[in-house]
Amino acid sequence: MLFRKTAILGVGLLGGSLALALRKKGLTEEISGFGRSAENLEKAKARGIIDSCHPNDPAGAAAGADLVVLATPVGAFTQIAKAIKNSLKEGSVQTDLGSLKGRLVYDLQEIWPRYVGCHPIAGGERAGIGAASERIFEGSRCIITKTGKSDAEAADMLAGLWSAAGCRVEFMDPFxxxxxxxxxxxxxxxxxxxxxxxxxxxxxxxxxxxxxxxxxxxxxxxxxxxxxxxxxxxxxxxxxxxxxxxxxxxxxxxxxxxNRQPGELEREFDSARRLRSRLENENENESNR
Amino acid sequence: MLFRKTAILGVGLLGGSLALALRKKGLTEEISGFGRSAENLEKAKARGIIDSCHPNDPAGAAAGADLVVLATPVGAFTQIAKAIKNSLKEGSVQTDLGSLKGRLVYDLQEIWPRYVGCHPIAGGERAGIGAASERIFEGSRCIITKTGKSDAEAADMLAGLWSAAGCRVEFMDPFxxxxxxxxxxxxxxxxxxxxxxxxxxxxxxxxxxxxxxxxxxxxxxxxxxxxxxxxxxxxxxxxxxxxxxxxxxxxxxxxxxxNRQPGELEREFDSARRLRSRLENENENESNR
The missing domain is CATH 1.10.3660.10 (6-phosphogluconate dehydrogenase C-terminal like domain)
Structure with a gap:
């Protein structure tokens, strides 16, 4: 048990999938969910993805949580972070699943006391709770963006979480x-x-x-x-x-x-083919493990 | 039995897959293969894809064939067509599997007496006989490029062949x-x-x-x-x-x-999302059939 209670703020594909992974791997006991749509949250609860619904109440979802996960579209991150900062449990860990880091990581670590950013490279073009599955993380990369000010213990706990979910964890500077x-x-x-x-x-x-x-x-x-x-x-x-x-x-x-230069075209295509093929060999290596 | 003997000129992914489809559906009895590599042809013969190997001898492969299929890279088409035109069996049908039609179709129908072009939309990035399978045609489109000079009976025979292989056949002008x-x-x-x-x-x-x-x-x-x-x-x-x-x-x-115009960006992305989604609905319709 890594975190007794987890709050998922934004219960879509990524947030919902993480909730499922946490539950199946026994990493958390209780999951609260925040979102804009009460209907979506009820659907997630009915599927056993979250235990309690907090529509339009991120602070209510975060109350008492040992891990708070921002999983809404990135544009809403700082506003939600500010709205709940006084409701965070002492000693809790905060993270996000956004595909943008950079400046945002520095902003969030100013607002939240123990925040470390994460970016699981998973999900693709699918969206919504209907596509959520703990399996989307298996074999995926997860980038954890550490800065000079990151809480080392929080970063390690998150690394443990993503490894348990099946990800290959990599630390990287946000920019x-x-x-x-x-x-x-x-x-x-x-x-x-x-x-x-x-x-x-x-x-x-x-x-x-x-x-x-x-x-x-x-x-x-x-x-x-x-x-x-x-x-x-x-x-x-x-x-x-x-x-x-x-x-x-x-x-x-x-x-x-x-200009009708077939030789140059073929060289251009061939260099792309060779570089792109490296991803296939990587996959083969993975499945050989 | 649509064609007693078939010659596959170029035994790669598409040519090999068509050979397998013809055999499994009982559309031909004997298959000869031409290619530049004797080793590749022997591999295809060992896998039961072709019955006889004619390395560097397209005329030998075409001799006595009721159907001749050009499946080499398109750049070699007219040269091979000319090389074997005097070896074609009387009344035989000629076709190709190239992804280019246009001018090439008119050139080939000048050289060959009973040629109609085909383009099965199958195969993708894979290449080589190793990936050949009769299943690549199932549910795929096959374009048959008819012209004012096309032999109608040959076009119908080819349409029957591709339908039997699992394709949705569509006729289209080469240009x-x-x-x-x-x-x-x-x-x-x-x-x-x-x-x-x-x-x-x-x-x-x-x-x-x-x-x-x-x-x-x-x-x-x-x-x-x-x-x-x-x-x-x-x-x-x-x-x-x-x-x-x-x-x-x-x-x-x-x-x-x-210029920081988020609203315009979102509209741009949304129009692409809506158009691209039409292909998914199409797939759903197919699997519902």
């Missing part, structure tokens, strides 16, 4: 995190959105001719527009830089097509 | 085909290659931090560089047009981020 994920997650989302809208510009009905390649490459375009709007604001500078770098790569391909 | 697939297949491949190379530009080692979103959206960057080099040459003008349209969409997102 490095945002740079890395601008590149390997946020940029690909923007590209997927733009790719689908390009079909819409030509003729949306043509999307029905798409095969598995298109489906895979644009699956993340079904992600929450609200979440990605927030990510774009909070990771603005990294994103603008990598959009620029991506455009250079695409324009090089464009020029090789325009 | 319309290339426009549609530039948009929903070729452009996404170029975008995926550029996305992976953007990571390479920053620091290739960061790719290991990628989650399922990145993996899905760049899976097609593992496709054959040789194949995609050929596609870029043969579908040059459509591709340049859609790259331009894609860049406009990405630059609109870039501007909304740069």
């Amino acid at each position: 490095v995190h945002d740079e890395v994920y601008a590149l390997v997650s946020h940029l690909p989302h923007l590209v997927a959105y733009a790719l689908v809208n390009t079909v819409g510009d030509a003729n949306g009905d043509l999307i029905e001719f798409a095969g598995n390649g298109f489906k895979d490459s644009t699956r993340i375009a079904m992600s929450s527009p609200e979440l990605w709007r927030d990510v774009c604001q909070l990771n603005r500078d990294n994103l603008l830089r990598f959009i620029g770098s991506f455009k250079k790569n695409l324009e090089r391909i464009e020029a090789f097509i325009g | 319309v085909h290339d426009e549609v697939y530039a948009l929903v297949s070729h452009l996404p491949h170029l975008v995926a290659y550029a996305l992976v190379n953007t990571v390479g530009d920053a620091n290739g080692d960061l790719i290991e931090f990628a989650g399922n979103g990145f993996k899905d959206s760049t899976r097609i960057a593992m496709s054959s560089p040789e194949l995609w080099r050929d596609v870029c040459q043969l579908n040059r003008d459509n591709l340049l047009r859609f790259i331009g349209s894609f860049k406009k969409n990405l630059e609109r997102i870039e501007a909304f981020i740069g």
Whole structure:
């Protein structure tokens, strides 16, 4: 038992899945849930994901909790953190599951006494409590963003929690995190959105001719527009830089097509193929363990 | 029995999978295989995919065949078609499995007496005989590109073949085909290659931090560089047009981020989410059938 009582603030895919993992691994005894929708919370309670519902009352959910988990869209983090800071139990640990860290981590650690940020790389384009499952964490990475001011014991407890949930835990500086994920997650989302809208510009009905390649490459375009709007604001500078770098790569391909340079095109494609294949070998290594 | 003997010219993923489908559905009795690698052909024979091996001898493979299937990279099509045109059996049907049609279909129907082009939307980023399976066609689309000069009986026989293999058959003009697939297949491949190379530009080692979103959206960057080099040459003008349209969409997102316009960003993402979701509903309808 790592935390007797846990408060999940935002009971969607990630928050709900963490609640399930905590319960199945025996890491907590009691789970309270906060959210904007009473109906959603009741659904989570009926599924045994949370024990008590606190619609529109984050302080009520956090009261007496040994672990408080922020799992709403990142845009709401600081406001909720401020709203409940006087309701936190003495000695409790606070964390979040947001896909943005950087500045936000420093803001939250100013507001909360014992906060360490987490980012489980799990969930993808699915959303909502209906898709929640403790299995989404198995074999995933979880980044814990430590700073010079982080409580070391709290960071270790969170590392233990995520390991028990099946994640490979990695510590990272909050600003490095945002740079890395601008590149390997946020940029690909923007590209997927733009790719689908390009079909819409030509003729949306043509999307029905798409095969598995298109489906895979644009699956993340079904992600929450609200979440990605927030990510774009909070990771603005990294994103603008990598959009620029991506455009250079695409324009090089464009020029090789325009100038009929098949050899250069093939080299360009081959370097991408080799780099991307490293992720497949990694998976093979994992399944061989 | 639709075709007593079938010649598969290019025994890779698609050619091998079609051979397996023809055999399992009892649509052919004997299958000959041509390819550049004797070793690959022997492997296909050992797996029962083909009955006879004709390395570097497409005419030998085609001799006596009632159906000749071109399944090499598209760049080699016309050369092979010319090389075997005098070895074709009287009354035999010729086809190809290439992802490019347009001009190529008109060229091939000038060379071959009874040719109709096919494009099964199956296979994705996998390659090689090792991945061949008759199941890749199940539930997939197969486009048959009819022209004013196409042999109607040959087109019907091919439609019957693909239906039996599990495909939903659709007839399409060869040039319309290339426009549609530039948009929903070729452009996404170029975008995926550029996305992976953007990571390479920053620091290739960061790719290991990628989650399922990145993996899905760049899976097609593992496709054959040789194949995609050929596609870029043969579908040059459509591709340049859609790259331009894609860049406009990405630059609109870039501007909304740069100018801090969250409402516009959310609308942009939401229109993509709604269009992309049509493919999921389609899948649900299929599985409900």
